[in-house]
Amino acid sequence: MNKKHKIASIIGARPQFIKHAVLEPELRKYFNHISIHSGQHYDEEMNQIFFDELTIGSPDYHLAHAKDDPSKIIKKIESILMAEKPELVIVYGDTNTTLAGAMAASNQNIPIAHIEAGMRSFNNEMPEEINRIKTDQLATLLFTSSEIAVLNLKNEGITNGVINCGDLMKDLVFMINNKLLIEEGAENINKIYCTIHRPYNTDDAKRLKYVLTSLNHLDKKIVFSLHPRTKKMMHQFDLMPCNYSNIEFIKPQSYLNNLKYISNCNGLITDSGGMQKEAYFLKKRCITIRTETEWTETLSNNWNTLVFENLNEIPIILKKPLGKSNEKLYGNANARKKIIDGINNYLNN
Numbered sequence: 001m002n003k004k005h006k007i008a009s010i011i012g013a014r015p016q017f018i019k020h021a022v023l024e025p026e027l028r029k030y031f032n033h034i035s036i037h038s039g040q041h042y043d044e045e046m047n048q049i050f051f052d053e054l055t056i057g058s059p060d061y062h063l064a065h066a067k068d069d070p071s072k073i074i075k076k077i078e079s080i081l082m083a084e085k086p087e088l089v090i091v092y093g094d095t096n097t098t099l100a101g102a103m104a105a106s107n108q109n110i111p112i113a114h115i116e117a118g119m120r121s122f123n124n125e126m127p128e129e130i131n132r133i134k135t136d137q138l139a140t141l142l143f144t145s146s147e148i149a150v151l152n153l154k155n156e157g158i159t160n161g162v163i164n165c166g167d168l169m170k171d172l173v174f175m176i177n178n179k180l181l182i183e184e185g186a187e188n189i190n191k192i193y194c195t196i197h198r199p200y201n202t203d204d205a206k207r208l209k210y211v212l213t214s215l216n217h218l219d220k221k222i223v224f225s226l227h228p229r230t231k232k233m234m235h236q237f238d239l240m241p242c243n244y245s246n247i248e249f250i251k252p253q254s255y256l257n258n259l260k261y262i263s264n265c266n267g268l269i270t271d272s273g274g275m276q277k278e279a280y281f282l283k284k285r286c287i288t289i290r291t292e293t294e295w296t297e298t299l300s301n302n303w304n305t306l307v308f309e310n311l312n313e314i315p316i317i318l319k320k321p322l323g324k325s326n327e328k329l330y331g332n333a334n335a336r337k338k339i340i341d342g343i344n345n346y347l348n349n
Contacts, residue, residue, distance in 0.1 A: 166331015
């Protein structure tokens with residue numbers, strides 16, 4: 001492979017740090033690689049802890065945090081791309097950073113590789129859905145996690161440059177020592193692990209109170225990893241943790257600790273996208289507090305269940321028998337190799 005090829009990766013949020021941790025060593029091995037951090041997640045508990053634990057290299061460029069106007073973020077990335085002149089720009093997932101990076105690259109006529117392309121929740125009220133669709137429209141290489149993602153792209157008229165590589169998050173979960181995950185935190189085995197952070201669950205006082213009250217009434221102890229956004233809204237709405245005796249509120253967890261909690265819990269309740277997959281990889285039941293999911297394959301055999309309006313159904317869902325899981329869902333934990341091969345073939349041809 002030609003290490004003279006220059007590639008830029010654009011990251012900025014927790015899900016991207018996780019995926020980039022798997023791919024970055026391969027990129028640095030085979031290409032002249034630079035990384036640009038948009039600053040979307042900038043506080044210690046959602047940012048630096050992942051770089052430290054996953055041994056991600058320090059970004060070559062770190063922008064002011066993304067409370068700036070999005071157009072300013074795009075212009076900042078553009079200026080870096082103009083100076084560095086990469087042959088390809090990599091973006092991950094569906095965050096504001098994803099779309100900003102794709103738009104900056106497109107404005108400079110630089111080819112784009114979108115990792116985790118083709119995922120659809122079919123809910124256009126979600127900013128993430130718009131980010132996915134627009135990024136896929138701009139991308140030259142579209143690396144998908146599943147055949148359903150390939151079909152989604154085909155239905156939108158996108159077939160060129162599509163490569164079904166599997167999921168980088170599966171690569172990372174399977175790189176972690178399972179013995180380590182089980183040994184620590186085993187006392188949580190009869191507890192439910194929980195993360196809630198999306199605006200439709202947190203930004204309305206009545207809704208957030210309903211979510212917390214429903215969790216508090218479950219017959220198993222809840223371990224709740226408190227996202228900065230959720231913590232802020234609880235304080236704003238005067239929803240004091242002491243009023244929820246069945247919920248143990250803990251600070252946001254590092255990647256490895258998060259996996260430990262999932263591995264040792266009795267089930268996961270979340271509105272996260274990536275954690276639905278992590279629960280599936282670790283063979284744990286997941287209840288997703290959303291009306292839809294982009295990871296529709298996880299819904300098979302009760303491994304993942306959507307519930308939103310009637311949270312009183314959660315105790316019933318927790319007792320449903322689990323069917324067989326699909327060991328090959330989202331690939332064979334070698335997505336990073338397929339991505340490197342796909343990029344190299346493109347740049348050399």
